[in-house]
Amino acid sequence: MTRTCSTDECFSSSVAEARYPSILVAADRLGSEGAASDFFECGDGWFDIIDVLCQRLEFWIVQNEAPPLVIERVKAKFGRLVIQYAGGNDMTAGMVDMAQEVSARVCEVCGNPGRTEASTGRWLITRCADHRGISFSY
Numbered sequence: 001m002t003r004t005c006s007t008d009e010c011f012s013s014s015v016a017e018a019r020y021p022s023i024l025v026a027a028d029r030l031g032s033e034g035a036a037s038d039f040f041e042c043g044d045g046w047f048d049i050i051d052v053l054c055q056r057l058e059f060w061i062v063q064n065e066a067p068p069l070v071i072e073r074v075k076a077k078f079g080r081l082v083i084q085y086a087g088g089n090d091m092t093a094g095m096v097d098m099a100q101e102v103s104a105r106v107c108e109v110c111g112n113p114g115r116t117e118a119s120t121g122r123w124l125i126t127r128c129a130d131h132r133g134i135s136f137s138y
């Protein structure tokens with residue numbers, strides 16, 4: 001994340017990786033300076049979506065002895081989450097797909113219900129009424 005977090009639950013890769021070390025390992029693997037902050041390129045409003053996704057993925061994989069899945073990058077594109085990953089199976093792919101689709105209805109800034117619309121730069125962004133037009137520079 002390139003933004004400053006204002007809540008206890010922030011989107012820093014260190015927090016997320018500490019919670020889900022088996023899934024969010026890419027930043028460590030990359031190893032280079034700045035790699036960790038580049039891992040998440042989206043707003044804190046989508047924290048809960050990713051948090052729940054990682055929790056359910058980890059639970060499902062362990063309970064079902066499913067193939068491991070590693071998330072390599074999380075970013076915003078066309079107003080929704082894009083989660084790049086490797087591994088898993090059809091079930092985990094469905095979980096990731098669902099998380100990405102839900103993000104198109106959640107404000108990327110605050111997590112309240114939102115709508116996808118064109119920003120001033122003609123990029124698509126998903127925002128609630130209070131955060132309409134707010135862009136990030138990630």
Ligand SMILES: [Zn+2]
Pocket residue numbers: 107108109110111112127128129130131
């Ligand atoms: Zn909002």
